[in-house]
Amino acid sequence: MIKLIKIKTILMTSVALLSLSGAANAALINLDNTYTLAPNFSSPRGNFHPQGLGYDTASGELLYMQQNVRRIDRSDIFGVFTGSTSIDFSHGTSVAADSTNYYYSNYTSNANGPDLYSKNKITGVRTQISSDVLAYGGYPIDVRDGKMYRSEYSTTYSWANLSSIRISNLSTIDSIDQTVTLDTLFGIADFGIDSVNNEAWVLDYNANAAIRRFDLTTGALLDVFAVGVDGLDAGLTYANGKLYVYDWVENGPSTLRSYSVSGVNVVSAPASLPMILAGIIGVFFIRKSSIAS
Incomplete structure:
Protein backbone atom coordinates (compact mmCIF):
# COMPACT_ATOMS: atom_id res chain seq x y z
CA MET A 1 0.00 0.00 0.00
CA ILE A 2 2.83 2.42 0.86
CA LYS A 3 4.49 1.78 -2.53
CA LEU A 4 1.19 2.44 -4.35
CA ILE A 5 0.79 5.75 -2.47
CA LYS A 6 4.32 6.76 -3.50
CA ILE A 7 3.61 5.92 -7.13
CA LYS A 8 0.33 7.88 -7.03
CA THR A 9 2.16 10.86 -5.55
CA ILE A 10 4.75 10.75 -8.34
CA LEU A 11 2.04 10.58 -10.99
CA MET A 12 0.31 13.61 -9.52
CA THR A 13 3.61 15.48 -9.38
CA SER A 14 4.24 14.55 -13.01
CA VAL A 15 0.97 16.10 -14.11
CA ALA A 16 1.71 19.26 -12.12
CA LEU A 17 5.18 19.63 -13.61
CA LEU A 18 4.02 19.03 -17.14
CA SER A 19 1.34 21.70 -16.72
CA LEU A 20 4.10 24.29 -16.25
CA SER A 21 4.65 24.28 -20.02
CA GLY A 22 1.14 25.53 -20.77
CA ALA A 23 0.00 28.52 -22.82
CA ALA A 24 1.25 32.06 -22.26
CA ASN A 25 -0.26 33.94 -19.34
CA ALA A 26 -1.47 37.52 -19.25
CA ALA A 27 1.39 39.78 -18.20
CA LEU A 28 1.45 42.81 -15.93
CA ILE A 29 3.84 45.74 -16.01
CA ASN A 30 4.47 48.19 -13.19
CA LEU A 31 6.29 51.52 -13.40
CA ASP A 32 9.17 51.23 -10.96
CA ASN A 33 11.12 54.43 -11.56
CA THR A 34 11.45 57.44 -13.83
CA TYR A 35 15.01 58.75 -14.14
CA THR A 36 15.94 62.20 -15.44
CA LEU A 37 18.70 61.80 -18.02
CA ALA A 38 21.76 63.98 -18.54
CA PRO A 39 21.58 66.77 -21.17
CA ASN A 40 23.52 64.75 -23.76
CA PHE A 41 20.51 62.40 -24.02
CA SER A 42 18.39 65.31 -25.36
CA SER A 43 20.35 66.41 -28.42
CA PRO A 44 18.41 68.58 -30.92
CA ARG A 45 16.71 66.79 -33.78
CA GLY A 46 17.52 67.15 -37.46
CA ASN A 47 14.53 66.16 -39.63
CA PHE A 48 12.60 62.91 -39.35
CA HIS A 49 13.72 61.89 -35.88
CA PRO A 50 12.87 58.48 -34.43
CA GLN A 51 15.06 57.63 -31.45
CA GLY A 52 16.22 54.17 -30.39
CA LEU A 53 17.00 52.26 -27.21
CA GLY A 54 18.87 48.96 -26.99
CA TYR A 55 20.45 46.68 -24.42
CA ASP A 56 24.00 45.36 -24.34
CA THR A 57 23.64 41.83 -22.96
CA ALA A 58 27.41 41.60 -22.40
CA SER A 59 28.00 44.82 -20.43
CA GLY A 60 24.53 45.22 -18.93
CA GLU A 61 24.30 48.76 -20.31
CA LEU A 62 21.46 50.56 -22.02
CA LEU A 63 22.26 51.99 -25.48
CA TYR A 64 20.75 55.19 -26.84
CA MET A 65 20.54 56.15 -30.51
CA GLN A 66 19.64 59.76 -31.27
CA GLN A 67 18.85 60.72 -34.83
CA ASN A 68 21.02 63.82 -35.11
CA VAL A 69 24.28 62.82 -33.40
CA ARG A 70 27.17 60.66 -34.55
CA ARG A 71 27.40 58.49 -31.48
CA ILE A 72 25.88 55.75 -29.37
CA ASP A 73 25.41 56.90 -25.78
CA ARG A 74 25.42 54.39 -22.93
CA SER A 75 24.05 54.31 -19.39
CA ASP A 76 23.59 51.88 -16.55
CA ILE A 77 20.09 50.58 -15.88
CA PHE A 78 19.41 53.62 -13.70
CA GLY A 79 20.07 56.06 -16.53
CA VAL A 80 23.50 57.18 -15.30
CA PHE A 81 25.76 58.05 -18.24
CA THR A 82 28.62 55.57 -18.70
CA GLY A 83 30.17 56.62 -22.01
CA SER A 84 29.80 57.15 -25.75
CA THR A 85 30.91 55.38 -28.90
CA SER A 86 31.26 57.39 -32.10
CA ILE A 87 29.64 56.35 -35.37
CA ASP A 88 30.07 57.80 -38.85
CA PHE A 89 26.50 58.87 -39.56
CA SER A 90 24.10 61.45 -38.14
CA HIS A 91 20.84 59.74 -39.14
CA GLY A 92 20.91 56.76 -36.79
CA THR A 93 17.57 55.30 -35.79
CA SER A 105 20.49 51.22 -38.46
CA ASN A 106 20.48 54.59 -40.20
CA TYR A 107 19.02 56.37 -43.22
CA THR A 108 21.99 58.47 -44.30
CA SER A 109 21.87 59.11 -48.08
CA ASN A 110 18.47 57.41 -48.25
CA ALA A 111 18.46 55.03 -51.23
CA ASN A 112 22.14 55.69 -51.86
CA GLY A 113 23.36 54.54 -48.45
CA PRO A 114 23.36 51.16 -46.67
CA ASP A 115 20.97 50.83 -43.75
CA LEU A 116 22.66 48.44 -41.33
CA TYR A 117 26.16 48.40 -39.83
CA SER A 118 28.18 46.85 -37.04
CA LYS A 119 31.07 48.44 -35.16
CA ASN A 120 33.60 46.24 -33.39
CA LYS A 121 33.88 47.17 -29.72
CA ILE A 122 37.65 46.58 -29.57
CA THR A 123 38.99 47.67 -32.95
CA GLY A 124 36.37 50.30 -33.76
CA VAL A 125 36.11 48.94 -37.30
CA ARG A 126 32.79 49.69 -39.01
CA THR A 127 31.30 47.02 -41.28
CA GLN A 128 28.30 47.08 -43.58
CA ILE A 129 26.53 43.87 -42.62
CA SER A 130 23.44 43.91 -44.84
CA SER A 131 22.54 44.67 -48.42
CA ASP A 132 19.52 46.69 -47.22
CA VAL A 133 19.69 50.01 -49.09
CA LEU A 134 16.32 51.72 -49.04
CA ALA A 135 15.10 55.28 -48.85
CA TYR A 136 13.45 57.08 -45.97
CA GLY A 137 13.81 56.29 -42.31
CA GLY A 138 15.64 53.09 -41.52
CA TYR A 139 14.03 50.63 -39.10
CA PRO A 140 14.13 49.44 -35.47
CA ILE A 141 16.40 46.50 -34.57
CA ASP A 142 17.36 44.20 -31.71
CA VAL A 143 20.03 41.50 -31.30
CA ARG A 144 19.62 38.50 -28.98
CA ASP A 145 21.34 35.12 -28.79
CA GLY A 146 23.12 35.42 -32.12
CA LYS A 147 20.05 36.61 -34.03
CA MET A 148 19.19 39.88 -35.70
CA TYR A 149 15.61 41.10 -35.33
CA ARG A 150 14.53 44.00 -37.58
CA SER A 151 11.29 45.33 -38.96
CA GLU A 152 10.50 45.61 -42.65
CA TYR A 153 11.58 48.74 -44.55
CA SER A 154 9.95 52.07 -43.91
CA THR A 155 8.32 53.47 -47.06
CA THR A 156 8.12 57.11 -46.03
CA TYR A 157 9.40 59.39 -43.28
CA SER A 158 7.16 57.58 -40.85
CA TRP A 159 7.20 54.20 -39.13
CA ALA A 160 3.42 53.90 -39.12
CA ASN A 161 3.63 51.23 -41.86
CA LEU A 162 5.94 48.93 -39.87
CA SER A 163 4.10 45.80 -38.76
CA SER A 164 6.47 42.86 -39.04
CA ILE A 165 9.78 41.57 -37.66
CA ARG A 166 12.36 39.77 -39.79
CA ILE A 167 14.57 37.25 -37.99
CA SER A 168 17.94 35.98 -39.17
CA ASN A 169 21.22 34.66 -37.83
CA LEU A 170 23.97 37.24 -37.49
CA SER A 171 26.28 34.96 -39.46
CA THR A 172 23.91 34.99 -42.48
CA ILE A 173 22.11 38.23 -41.83
CA ASP A 174 20.30 38.65 -45.14
CA SER A 175 19.04 35.07 -45.18
CA ILE A 176 15.73 35.68 -43.44
CA ASP A 177 14.66 32.62 -41.46
CA GLN A 178 11.29 33.96 -40.37
CA THR A 179 9.09 37.02 -40.91
CA VAL A 180 6.43 37.53 -38.26
CA THR A 181 3.51 39.84 -39.03
CA LEU A 182 2.30 41.48 -35.84
CA ASP A 183 -1.35 42.09 -35.09
CA THR A 184 -0.96 45.86 -34.77
CA LEU A 185 -2.38 48.93 -36.53
CA PHE A 186 -0.08 51.53 -35.01
CA GLY A 187 3.35 50.84 -36.50
CA ILE A 188 6.52 50.05 -34.57
CA ALA A 189 8.44 52.83 -32.84
CA ASP A 190 10.89 50.38 -31.24
CA PHE A 191 10.86 46.89 -29.79
CA GLY A 192 12.68 44.58 -27.38
CA ILE A 193 12.92 40.81 -27.69
CA ASP A 194 12.29 38.37 -24.83
CA SER A 195 14.08 35.35 -26.31
CA VAL A 196 13.26 33.13 -23.33
CA ASN A 197 9.53 33.35 -23.99
CA ASN A 198 9.84 34.01 -27.75
CA GLU A 199 7.96 37.29 -27.45
CA ALA A 200 8.35 40.85 -28.66
CA TRP A 201 7.56 43.96 -26.64
CA VAL A 202 6.61 46.75 -29.05
CA LEU A 203 6.15 50.49 -28.54
CA ASP A 204 3.45 52.02 -30.75
CA TYR A 205 4.52 54.56 -33.34
CA ASN A 206 1.94 56.93 -31.94
CA ALA A 207 1.89 60.26 -30.09
CA ASN A 208 0.09 58.57 -27.19
CA ALA A 209 1.79 55.19 -27.32
CA ALA A 210 1.01 51.89 -25.68
CA ILE A 211 3.38 48.98 -25.15
CA ARG A 212 2.18 45.77 -26.79
CA ARG A 213 3.30 42.20 -26.16
CA PHE A 214 3.31 39.80 -29.13
CA ASP A 215 3.86 36.10 -29.68
CA LEU A 216 6.86 35.81 -32.01
CA THR A 217 5.66 32.54 -33.50
CA THR A 218 2.18 33.63 -34.56
CA GLY A 219 2.31 37.43 -34.33
CA ALA A 220 -0.73 37.32 -32.04
CA LEU A 221 -1.30 40.26 -29.71
CA LEU A 222 -1.08 39.07 -26.09
CA ASP A 223 -1.31 42.25 -24.01
CA VAL A 224 -1.66 46.03 -24.29
CA PHE A 225 -0.41 48.55 -21.72
CA ALA A 226 -1.23 52.26 -21.97
CA VAL A 227 1.97 54.07 -20.98
CA GLY A 228 1.24 57.45 -22.55
CA VAL A 229 4.64 58.36 -24.01
CA ASP A 230 5.23 60.02 -27.36
CA GLY A 231 6.16 56.98 -29.45
CA LEU A 232 7.06 59.11 -32.47
CA ASP A 233 10.46 59.82 -30.89
CA ALA A 234 11.02 57.26 -28.14
CA GLY A 235 12.86 53.98 -27.64
CA LEU A 236 12.05 50.67 -25.95
CA THR A 237 14.08 47.64 -24.89
CA TYR A 238 13.70 44.56 -22.69
CA ALA A 239 16.28 43.27 -20.21
CA ASN A 240 16.16 40.73 -17.38
CA GLY A 241 12.44 40.91 -16.72
CA LYS A 242 12.18 44.68 -17.11
CA LEU A 243 11.10 47.08 -19.83
CA TYR A 244 12.94 50.35 -20.37
CA VAL A 245 11.45 53.33 -22.23
CA TYR A 246 13.61 56.20 -23.45
CA ASP A 247 11.27 59.20 -23.56
CA TRP A 248 13.34 61.60 -25.67
CA VAL A 249 12.58 65.32 -25.32
CA GLU A 250 14.36 67.80 -27.54
CA ASN A 251 16.65 70.01 -25.41
CA GLY A 252 15.52 68.06 -22.37
CA PRO A 253 15.01 66.79 -19.94
CA SER A 254 14.63 63.34 -21.47
CA THR A 255 13.71 60.52 -19.11
CA LEU A 256 14.22 56.79 -18.72
CA ARG A 257 11.30 54.77 -17.37
CA SER A 258 11.74 51.27 -15.98
CA TYR A 259 8.84 48.82 -15.72
CA SER A 260 8.94 45.51 -13.92
CA VAL A 261 7.24 42.64 -15.76
CA SER A 262 5.30 39.85 -14.07
CA GLY A 263 3.00 37.07 -15.20
CA VAL A 264 5.08 35.88 -18.18
CA ASN A 265 6.05 32.25 -18.39
CA VAL A 266 9.31 31.12 -16.88
CA VAL A 267 11.54 28.80 -18.89
CA SER A 268 9.37 25.90 -20.02
CA ALA A 269 9.99 22.42 -18.73
CA PRO A 270 12.50 20.65 -20.98
CA ALA A 271 11.15 18.32 -23.65
CA SER A 272 12.89 15.42 -21.91
CA LEU A 273 10.93 15.87 -18.70
CA PRO A 274 8.19 13.33 -19.61
CA MET A 275 10.88 10.73 -20.29
CA ILE A 276 12.63 11.53 -17.01
CA LEU A 277 9.38 11.22 -15.07
CA ALA A 278 8.48 8.01 -16.87
CA GLY A 279 11.88 6.63 -15.97
CA ILE A 280 11.43 7.49 -12.29
CA ILE A 281 8.01 5.87 -12.25
CA GLY A 282 9.41 2.84 -14.06
CA VAL A 283 12.09 2.41 -11.40
CA PHE A 284 9.40 2.15 -8.74
CA PHE A 285 7.50 -0.48 -10.71
CA ILE A 286 10.68 -2.47 -11.39
CA ARG A 287 11.65 -2.29 -7.72
CA LYS A 288 8.17 -3.33 -6.69
CA SER A 289 8.25 -6.27 -9.13
CA SER A 290 11.68 -7.44 -7.98
CA ILE A 291 10.67 -7.33 -4.34
CA ALA A 292 7.54 -9.32 -5.10
CA SER A 293 9.54 -12.03 -6.87
Whole structure:
Protein backbone atom coordinates (compact mmCIF):
# COMPACT_ATOMS: atom_id res chain seq x y z
CA MET A 1 0.00 0.00 0.00
CA ILE A 2 2.83 2.42 0.86
CA LYS A 3 4.49 1.78 -2.53
CA LEU A 4 1.19 2.44 -4.35
CA ILE A 5 0.79 5.75 -2.47
CA LYS A 6 4.32 6.76 -3.50
CA ILE A 7 3.61 5.92 -7.13
CA LYS A 8 0.33 7.88 -7.03
CA THR A 9 2.16 10.86 -5.55
CA ILE A 10 4.75 10.75 -8.34
CA LEU A 11 2.04 10.58 -10.99
CA MET A 12 0.31 13.61 -9.52
CA THR A 13 3.61 15.48 -9.38
CA SER A 14 4.24 14.55 -13.01
CA VAL A 15 0.97 16.10 -14.11
CA ALA A 16 1.71 19.26 -12.12
CA LEU A 17 5.18 19.63 -13.61
CA LEU A 18 4.02 19.03 -17.14
CA SER A 19 1.34 21.70 -16.72
CA LEU A 20 4.10 24.29 -16.25
CA SER A 21 4.65 24.28 -20.02
CA GLY A 22 1.14 25.53 -20.77
CA ALA A 23 0.00 28.52 -22.82
CA ALA A 24 1.25 32.06 -22.26
CA ASN A 25 -0.26 33.94 -19.34
CA ALA A 26 -1.47 37.52 -19.25
CA ALA A 27 1.39 39.78 -18.20
CA LEU A 28 1.45 42.81 -15.93
CA ILE A 29 3.84 45.74 -16.01
CA ASN A 30 4.47 48.19 -13.19
CA LEU A 31 6.29 51.52 -13.40
CA ASP A 32 9.17 51.23 -10.96
CA ASN A 33 11.12 54.43 -11.56
CA THR A 34 11.45 57.44 -13.83
CA TYR A 35 15.01 58.75 -14.14
CA THR A 36 15.94 62.20 -15.44
CA LEU A 37 18.70 61.80 -18.02
CA ALA A 38 21.76 63.98 -18.54
CA PRO A 39 21.58 66.77 -21.17
CA ASN A 40 23.52 64.75 -23.76
CA PHE A 41 20.51 62.40 -24.02
CA SER A 42 18.39 65.31 -25.36
CA SER A 43 20.35 66.41 -28.42
CA PRO A 44 18.41 68.58 -30.92
CA ARG A 45 16.71 66.79 -33.78
CA GLY A 46 17.52 67.15 -37.46
CA ASN A 47 14.53 66.16 -39.63
CA PHE A 48 12.60 62.91 -39.35
CA HIS A 49 13.72 61.89 -35.88
CA PRO A 50 12.87 58.48 -34.43
CA GLN A 51 15.06 57.63 -31.45
CA GLY A 52 16.22 54.17 -30.39
CA LEU A 53 17.00 52.26 -27.21
CA GLY A 54 18.87 48.96 -26.99
CA TYR A 55 20.45 46.68 -24.42
CA ASP A 56 24.00 45.36 -24.34
CA THR A 57 23.64 41.83 -22.96
CA ALA A 58 27.41 41.60 -22.40
CA SER A 59 28.00 44.82 -20.43
CA GLY A 60 24.53 45.22 -18.93
CA GLU A 61 24.30 48.76 -20.31
CA LEU A 62 21.46 50.56 -22.02
CA LEU A 63 22.26 51.99 -25.48
CA TYR A 64 20.75 55.19 -26.84
CA MET A 65 20.54 56.15 -30.51
CA GLN A 66 19.64 59.76 -31.27
CA GLN A 67 18.85 60.72 -34.83
CA ASN A 68 21.02 63.82 -35.11
CA VAL A 69 24.28 62.82 -33.40
CA ARG A 70 27.17 60.66 -34.55
CA ARG A 71 27.40 58.49 -31.48
CA ILE A 72 25.88 55.75 -29.37
CA ASP A 73 25.41 56.90 -25.78
CA ARG A 74 25.42 54.39 -22.93
CA SER A 75 24.05 54.31 -19.39
CA ASP A 76 23.59 51.88 -16.55
CA ILE A 77 20.09 50.58 -15.88
CA PHE A 78 19.41 53.62 -13.70
CA GLY A 79 20.07 56.06 -16.53
CA VAL A 80 23.50 57.18 -15.30
CA PHE A 81 25.76 58.05 -18.24
CA THR A 82 28.62 55.57 -18.70
CA GLY A 83 30.17 56.62 -22.01
CA SER A 84 29.80 57.15 -25.75
CA THR A 85 30.91 55.38 -28.90
CA SER A 86 31.26 57.39 -32.10
CA ILE A 87 29.64 56.35 -35.37
CA ASP A 88 30.07 57.80 -38.85
CA PHE A 89 26.50 58.87 -39.56
CA SER A 90 24.10 61.45 -38.14
CA HIS A 91 20.84 59.74 -39.14
CA GLY A 92 20.91 56.76 -36.79
CA THR A 93 17.57 55.30 -35.79
CA SER A 94 18.17 52.22 -33.65
CA VAL A 95 20.87 50.33 -31.79
CA ALA A 96 21.71 46.89 -30.34
CA ALA A 97 24.79 44.98 -29.19
CA ASP A 98 26.35 41.65 -28.34
CA SER A 99 29.69 40.77 -26.76
CA THR A 100 31.64 41.70 -29.91
CA ASN A 101 29.83 44.48 -31.76
CA TYR A 102 27.47 47.38 -31.64
CA TYR A 103 24.79 47.29 -34.35
CA TYR A 104 22.90 50.25 -35.72
CA SER A 105 20.49 51.22 -38.46
CA ASN A 106 20.48 54.59 -40.20
CA TYR A 107 19.02 56.37 -43.22
CA THR A 108 21.99 58.47 -44.30
CA SER A 109 21.87 59.11 -48.08
CA ASN A 110 18.47 57.41 -48.25
CA ALA A 111 18.46 55.03 -51.23
CA ASN A 112 22.14 55.69 -51.86
CA GLY A 113 23.36 54.54 -48.45
CA PRO A 114 23.36 51.16 -46.67
CA ASP A 115 20.97 50.83 -43.75
CA LEU A 116 22.66 48.44 -41.33
CA TYR A 117 26.16 48.40 -39.83
CA SER A 118 28.18 46.85 -37.04
CA LYS A 119 31.07 48.44 -35.16
CA ASN A 120 33.60 46.24 -33.39
CA LYS A 121 33.88 47.17 -29.72
CA ILE A 122 37.65 46.58 -29.57
CA THR A 123 38.99 47.67 -32.95
CA GLY A 124 36.37 50.30 -33.76
CA VAL A 125 36.11 48.94 -37.30
CA ARG A 126 32.79 49.69 -39.01
CA THR A 127 31.30 47.02 -41.28
CA GLN A 128 28.30 47.08 -43.58
CA ILE A 129 26.53 43.87 -42.62
CA SER A 130 23.44 43.91 -44.84
CA SER A 131 22.54 44.67 -48.42
CA ASP A 132 19.52 46.69 -47.22
CA VAL A 133 19.69 50.01 -49.09
CA LEU A 134 16.32 51.72 -49.04
CA ALA A 135 15.10 55.28 -48.85
CA TYR A 136 13.45 57.08 -45.97
CA GLY A 137 13.81 56.29 -42.31
CA GLY A 138 15.64 53.09 -41.52
CA TYR A 139 14.03 50.63 -39.10
CA PRO A 140 14.13 49.44 -35.47
CA ILE A 141 16.40 46.50 -34.57
CA ASP A 142 17.36 44.20 -31.71
CA VAL A 143 20.03 41.50 -31.30
CA ARG A 144 19.62 38.50 -28.98
CA ASP A 145 21.34 35.12 -28.79
CA GLY A 146 23.12 35.42 -32.12
CA LYS A 147 20.05 36.61 -34.03
CA MET A 148 19.19 39.88 -35.70
CA TYR A 149 15.61 41.10 -35.33
CA ARG A 150 14.53 44.00 -37.58
CA SER A 151 11.29 45.33 -38.96
CA GLU A 152 10.50 45.61 -42.65
CA TYR A 153 11.58 48.74 -44.55
CA SER A 154 9.95 52.07 -43.91
CA THR A 155 8.32 53.47 -47.06
CA THR A 156 8.12 57.11 -46.03
CA TYR A 157 9.40 59.39 -43.28
CA SER A 158 7.16 57.58 -40.85
CA TRP A 159 7.20 54.20 -39.13
CA ALA A 160 3.42 53.90 -39.12
CA ASN A 161 3.63 51.23 -41.86
CA LEU A 162 5.94 48.93 -39.87
CA SER A 163 4.10 45.80 -38.76
CA SER A 164 6.47 42.86 -39.04
CA ILE A 165 9.78 41.57 -37.66
CA ARG A 166 12.36 39.77 -39.79
CA ILE A 167 14.57 37.25 -37.99
CA SER A 168 17.94 35.98 -39.17
CA ASN A 169 21.22 34.66 -37.83
CA LEU A 170 23.97 37.24 -37.49
CA SER A 171 26.28 34.96 -39.46
CA THR A 172 23.91 34.99 -42.48
CA ILE A 173 22.11 38.23 -41.83
CA ASP A 174 20.30 38.65 -45.14
CA SER A 175 19.04 35.07 -45.18
CA ILE A 176 15.73 35.68 -43.44
CA ASP A 177 14.66 32.62 -41.46
CA GLN A 178 11.29 33.96 -40.37
CA THR A 179 9.09 37.02 -40.91
CA VAL A 180 6.43 37.53 -38.26
CA THR A 181 3.51 39.84 -39.03
CA LEU A 182 2.30 41.48 -35.84
CA ASP A 183 -1.35 42.09 -35.09
CA THR A 184 -0.96 45.86 -34.77
CA LEU A 185 -2.38 48.93 -36.53
CA PHE A 186 -0.08 51.53 -35.01
CA GLY A 187 3.35 50.84 -36.50
CA ILE A 188 6.52 50.05 -34.57
CA ALA A 189 8.44 52.83 -32.84
CA ASP A 190 10.89 50.38 -31.24
CA PHE A 191 10.86 46.89 -29.79
CA GLY A 192 12.68 44.58 -27.38
CA ILE A 193 12.92 40.81 -27.69
CA ASP A 194 12.29 38.37 -24.83
CA SER A 195 14.08 35.35 -26.31
CA VAL A 196 13.26 33.13 -23.33
CA ASN A 197 9.53 33.35 -23.99
CA ASN A 198 9.84 34.01 -27.75
CA GLU A 199 7.96 37.29 -27.45
CA ALA A 200 8.35 40.85 -28.66
CA TRP A 201 7.56 43.96 -26.64
CA VAL A 202 6.61 46.75 -29.05
CA LEU A 203 6.15 50.49 -28.54
CA ASP A 204 3.45 52.02 -30.75
CA TYR A 205 4.52 54.56 -33.34
CA ASN A 206 1.94 56.93 -31.94
CA ALA A 207 1.89 60.26 -30.09
CA ASN A 208 0.09 58.57 -27.19
CA ALA A 209 1.79 55.19 -27.32
CA ALA A 210 1.01 51.89 -25.68
CA ILE A 211 3.38 48.98 -25.15
CA ARG A 212 2.18 45.77 -26.79
CA ARG A 213 3.30 42.20 -26.16
CA PHE A 214 3.31 39.80 -29.13
CA ASP A 215 3.86 36.10 -29.68
CA LEU A 216 6.86 35.81 -32.01
CA THR A 217 5.66 32.54 -33.50
CA THR A 218 2.18 33.63 -34.56
CA GLY A 219 2.31 37.43 -34.33
CA ALA A 220 -0.73 37.32 -32.04
CA LEU A 221 -1.30 40.26 -29.71
CA LEU A 222 -1.08 39.07 -26.09
CA ASP A 223 -1.31 42.25 -24.01
CA VAL A 224 -1.66 46.03 -24.29
CA PHE A 225 -0.41 48.55 -21.72
CA ALA A 226 -1.23 52.26 -21.97
CA VAL A 227 1.97 54.07 -20.98
CA GLY A 228 1.24 57.45 -22.55
CA VAL A 229 4.64 58.36 -24.01
CA ASP A 230 5.23 60.02 -27.36
CA GLY A 231 6.16 56.98 -29.45
CA LEU A 232 7.06 59.11 -32.47
CA ASP A 233 10.46 59.82 -30.89
CA ALA A 234 11.02 57.26 -28.14
CA GLY A 235 12.86 53.98 -27.64
CA LEU A 236 12.05 50.67 -25.95
CA THR A 237 14.08 47.64 -24.89
CA TYR A 238 13.70 44.56 -22.69
CA ALA A 239 16.28 43.27 -20.21
CA ASN A 240 16.16 40.73 -17.38
CA GLY A 241 12.44 40.91 -16.72
CA LYS A 242 12.18 44.68 -17.11
CA LEU A 243 11.10 47.08 -19.83
CA TYR A 244 12.94 50.35 -20.37
CA VAL A 245 11.45 53.33 -22.23
CA TYR A 246 13.61 56.20 -23.45
CA ASP A 247 11.27 59.20 -23.56
CA TRP A 248 13.34 61.60 -25.67
CA VAL A 249 12.58 65.32 -25.32
CA GLU A 250 14.36 67.80 -27.54
CA ASN A 251 16.65 70.01 -25.41
CA GLY A 252 15.52 68.06 -22.37
CA PRO A 253 15.01 66.79 -19.94
CA SER A 254 14.63 63.34 -21.47
CA THR A 255 13.71 60.52 -19.11
CA LEU A 256 14.22 56.79 -18.72
CA ARG A 257 11.30 54.77 -17.37
CA SER A 258 11.74 51.27 -15.98
CA TYR A 259 8.84 48.82 -15.72
CA SER A 260 8.94 45.51 -13.92
CA VAL A 261 7.24 42.64 -15.76
CA SER A 262 5.30 39.85 -14.07
CA GLY A 263 3.00 37.07 -15.20
CA VAL A 264 5.08 35.88 -18.18
CA ASN A 265 6.05 32.25 -18.39
CA VAL A 266 9.31 31.12 -16.88
CA VAL A 267 11.54 28.80 -18.89
CA SER A 268 9.37 25.90 -20.02
CA ALA A 269 9.99 22.42 -18.73
CA PRO A 270 12.50 20.65 -20.98
CA ALA A 271 11.15 18.32 -23.65
CA SER A 272 12.89 15.42 -21.91
CA LEU A 273 10.93 15.87 -18.70
CA PRO A 274 8.19 13.33 -19.61
CA MET A 275 10.88 10.73 -20.29
CA ILE A 276 12.63 11.53 -17.01
CA LEU A 277 9.38 11.22 -15.07
CA ALA A 278 8.48 8.01 -16.87
CA GLY A 279 11.88 6.63 -15.97
CA ILE A 280 11.43 7.49 -12.29
CA ILE A 281 8.01 5.87 -12.25
CA GLY A 282 9.41 2.84 -14.06
CA VAL A 283 12.09 2.41 -11.40
CA PHE A 284 9.40 2.15 -8.74
CA PHE A 285 7.50 -0.48 -10.71
CA ILE A 286 10.68 -2.47 -11.39
CA ARG A 287 11.65 -2.29 -7.72
CA LYS A 288 8.17 -3.33 -6.69
CA SER A 289 8.25 -6.27 -9.13
CA SER A 290 11.68 -7.44 -7.98
CA ILE A 291 10.67 -7.33 -4.34
CA ALA A 292 7.54 -9.32 -5.10
CA SER A 293 9.54 -12.03 -6.87
